[in-house]
Amino acid sequence: MAARSATQVILDHVVANLSSHRSSTLLASPLFVAIQGPQGSGKTYLTSQLKKMLTSEPHSLNVAVLSIDDLYLPHDGLKRLADQHRSNKLWQGRGQPGTHDIPLGARLMQALHEINVGEQAEVELPVFDKSLYNGEGDRLVHGGDIIRAPLDVVLLEGWCTGFYPISSMELEKSWSTRWPQEMARLGLDAGPDSVCRKEDVIMVNEALKQYVDLWKYFTVFVQITPTVIAGRSPYEIVYKWRRQQEHHMKAQNGGRGMSDEGVKHFVDRYIPGYVFFGEGVSKPFEMQGDVKHPPWLGNGLRLVIGEERELVAVEEF
Secondary structure (H helix, E strand, O other): OOOOOHHHHHHHHHHHHHHHHHHHOOOOOOEEEEEEOOOOOOHHHHHHHHHHHHHOOOOOOOEEEEEHHHHEOOHHHHHHHHHHOOOOHHHOOOOOOOOEOHHHHHHHHHHHHOOOOOOOOEEEOOOEEOOOOOOOOEEOOOOOOEEEOOOOEEEEEEOOOOOOOOOHHHHHHHHHOHHHHHHHHHOOOOOOOOOOOHHHHHHHHHHHHHHHHHHOOOOEEEEEEEOOOOOOOOOHHHHHHHHHHHHHHHHHHOOOOOOHHHHHHHHHHHHHHHHHHHHHHHOOEEEOOEEEOOOOOOOEEEEEEOOOOOEEEEEEO
């Protein structure tokens, strides 16, 4: 029997959970599925393929697809955030938690959750064009998909989808152990020109508390993660993948986007997010003194992929 493709593995997972969702709830809400993976890992492609398969026979479902990137603040909002926090290197451009419009996202998730039973029978999804302002990007006024009832499945993909805030103790521990190790493996400067300060990570961690309002709708999770090679950082391959992604985009839009050096500095800002928060999608988290569990635990699927994005292993959580 031929091995299943990554898309088929995800499809089977979603379809099985949709069946359980429909049989266990009296509500007509769609099934919310979160998909997380590093830049360039193929999550956007997999998500688009998943939508094709879900909307085709024999499933013929109505599916809404959204990227966490489309929830970025508009360009002027990103500039304002950067200007107000000039010492925080992690907020000198889009990417990290804190650079998204969470009130917009929360309203959007609520509208999609109620679309089958509420008064709002259609929802316009936001769109963020990453090629504008020399790669800094901006949100478009219109142009997003119009989602109409009935809606069966909502897919949200993104690099930080499902990241939760961590405790002060856990942050301190990672700052003194894992972070120096990953910086050394990736050749990142540990001096004054370091990617970030501890204070920067603390601010991002604080911003993540707002994201809980987005994640609460998602009961199914898919995580795409690079395979671990002894002695190497699992995030090393992200630089190559993200360069490939940028080259592809520039080939399609007439050359608008970041240079290779720009891509490196761009990815540098993301690395702390993976190191400090990437493992939080599959374990309990602390919020206001209480220990809570992500709503998708028990319905989580982890796809481990190799350097060429080939499927290496499948795990459940």
